[in-house]
Amino acid sequence: EPEVTQTPSHQVTQMGQEVILRCVPISNHLYFYWYRQILGQKVEFLVSFYNNEISEKSEIFDDQFSVERPDGSNFTLKIRSTKLEDSAMYFCASSRERGAYTEAFFGQGTRLTVV
Amino acid sequence: SQQGEEDPQALSIQEGENATMNCSYKTSINNLQWYRQNSGRGLVHLILIRSNEREKHSGRLRVTLDTSKKSSSLLITASRAADTASYFCATDLRNNDMRFGAGTRLTVKP
Numbered sequence: 001e002p003e004v005t006q007t008p009s010h011q012v013t014q015m016g017q018e019v020i021l022r023c024v025p026i027s028n029h030l031y032f033y034w035y036r037q038i039l040g041q042k043v044e045f046l047v048s049f050y051n052n053e054i055s056e057k058s059e060i061f062d063d064q065f066s067v068e069r070p071d072g073s074n075f076t077l078k079i080r081s082t083k084l085e086d087s088a089m090y091f092c093a094s095s096r097e098r099g100a101y102t103e104a105f106f107g108q109g110t111r112l113t114v115v
Numbered sequence: 116s117q118q119g120e121e122d123p124q125a126l127s128i129q130e131g132e133n134a135t136m137n138c139s140y141k142t143s144i145n146n147l148q149w150y151r152q153n154s155g156r157g158l159v160h161l162i163l164i165r166s167n168e169r170e171k172h173s174g175r176l177r178v179t180l181d182t183s184k185k186s187s188s189l190l191i192t193a194s195r196a197a198d199t200a201s202y203f204c205a206t207d208l209r210n211n212d213m214r215f216g217a218g219t220r221l222t223v224k225p
Contacts, residue, residue, distance in 0.1 A: 042215055043218075103163055106159070
């Protein structure tokens, strides 16, 4: 069964450093998403991406965040200068379409720890 | 807030009992989805119900949707210890992407 894969599974970084979280969405999917979940809290929407551009972003997704689809398969989330409060699980998701009939498939997440 | 909000926050039952979790939301939706998350793991899609549907079944899962009350419920029948997880509803809003609620933490005791 096709799945969304995320790497690395765990990343530890120093505060102020840049990190890139990587995702390989399901190959025939057109919509891509990043969500994050601070430990024990709810899953928060960060950004959606379609047709090589951001289609929507939340207030969390400020200038320190960026997303890219550098080739036909990867979808990345970059955090330019990490803060302690960026520590969270980051989930990538993809879907075939957006709207009424969409099921989104999630990866297993990358646990980011900022020290 | 436009996202779904689940209640209860936590639910503890014995194996074999039914578990009911509720979700409320504030604005019109295209669909509502339920996801499951085992501790520290990714989200697994359980069921999607469209705004023009009222009830849907999948195995031991039964989901209802009442758009007049802006609410949905997830019923897990004959629960098993392996059903222990967090359950989230997600609303796919008409103009925005999917938003999740805070989830219900279900514990099924053997």
